Amino acid sequence: MTAVHEKHLEETYSKTVFGFWSYLMTDCILFGTLFATYLVLHNNTFGGPNAKELFSMPFALTETLILLTSSFTCTLSKLAAYRGDKNKVIAWFAVTFLLGLAFIAMEFNEFSHLVHEGNSWRRSGFLTAFFTLVATHGLHISTGLLWMIILMIPVCRHGLTPVSLKRLTCLRMFWHFLDIVWIFIFTIVYLMGAL
Numbered sequence: 379m380t381a382v383h384e385k386h387l388e389e390t391y392s393k394t395v396f397g398f399w400s401y402l403m404t405d406c407i408l409f410g411t412l413f414a415t416y417l418v419l420h421n422n423t424f425g426g427p428n429a430k431e432l433f434s435m436p437f438a439l440t441e442t443l444i445l446l447t448s449s450f451t452c453t454l455s456k457l458a459a460y461r462g463d464k465n466k467v468i469a470w471f472a473v474t475f476l477l478g479l480a481f482i483a484m485e486f487n488e489f490s491h492l493v494h495e496g497n498s499w500r501r502s503g504f505l506t507a508f509f510t511l512v513a514t515h516g517l518h519i520s521t522g523l524l525w526m527i528i529l530m531i532p533v534c535r536h537g538l539t540p541v542s543l544k545r546l547t548c549l550r551m552f553w554h555f556l557d558i559v560w561i562f563i564f565t566i567v568y569l570m571g572a573l
Contacts, residue, residue, distance in 0.1 A: 394544050394548065395547060395551075398548045398551055399551070402551065402555050405518075405555065406555075409514070409515075409559050412507075412514060413511065413562065415507050415510070415511075416508065416511050416566065416567065417566070418507075419503040419506070419507040420504050420507065420508075420567075420571070421504065422502055422504050423504045424502035424503065424504075425502075426497065426502045426505070427497060428571070429504070429568070429570075429571025430571055430572055430573075432492065432497060432571075433567075433568050433571055433572065435568060435569075435572050437484070438564060438568035438569075439564075441484050441560075441564075442561070442564045444480050444484070445481050445519075445556075445557055445560050447477055448474045448477035448481070448553070449553065451470050451471075451473045451474045451477065452470070452471070452474045452550050452553045453550070454466075454470045455470035455471050455474065456546075456547075456550055458470055459538055459543060459546060464534075464537050464538050467533060467546070468530055468534060471526055471529075472530075474526065474553070475523055475526050475527070478519055478522060478526075478553075479523060481519060482516060482520060485516045485519075486516075492505075511563065512563060512567070515556065515559055515560060515563060518552075518556050518559075519556055522549070522552055522553050522556060525552070526549065529542065529546060533546075
């Protein structure tokens with residue numbers, strides 16, 4: 379590989395990562411708006427149950443631990459990528475995927491339980507804001523899971539190329555961003571709701 383080609387790859391990598399940071403900032407604005415809406419509406423229960431009556435702290439804490447563990451395994455994939463170990467990258471992303479899938483299953487279970495008890499997004503402003511915020515995060519997690527599957531195919535076939543490493547970096551940034559958003563959801567929705 380020539381020095382010119384390496385410089386071009388490095389510039390492309392930097393531009394891509396910068397562009398992805400820009401995208402994450404727009405996502406930050408989206409979630410900021412949803413958090414603001416939730417904070418305005420969290421007491422508008424329309425005579426229905428409030429957060430303290432609906433949410434289980436042990437359940438929410440379990441979800442949080444699962445997602446934070448997935449962030450750790452995602453970081454381990456980065457370390458494996460630095461060492462050029464394709465198999466460990468795939469293995470750590472597989473563990474991350476399974477943890478993310480477990481998180482989505484728990485979220486789906488919570489939503490179906492709430493709806494089954496008559497506490498859907500149509501019951502009050504509070505529940506509308508809750509479902510919108512948490513479901514938007516869940517949709518992002520689902521997108522991340524699909525992205526993992528799509529990115530693992532070329533890694534399996536062609537190994538850790540400069541292009542795949544760039545894409546994996548963006549995926550890890552996305553996943554860590556979602557973990558940070560969840561920490562805010564856990565704190566504002568579940569923890570503050572339990573008080």
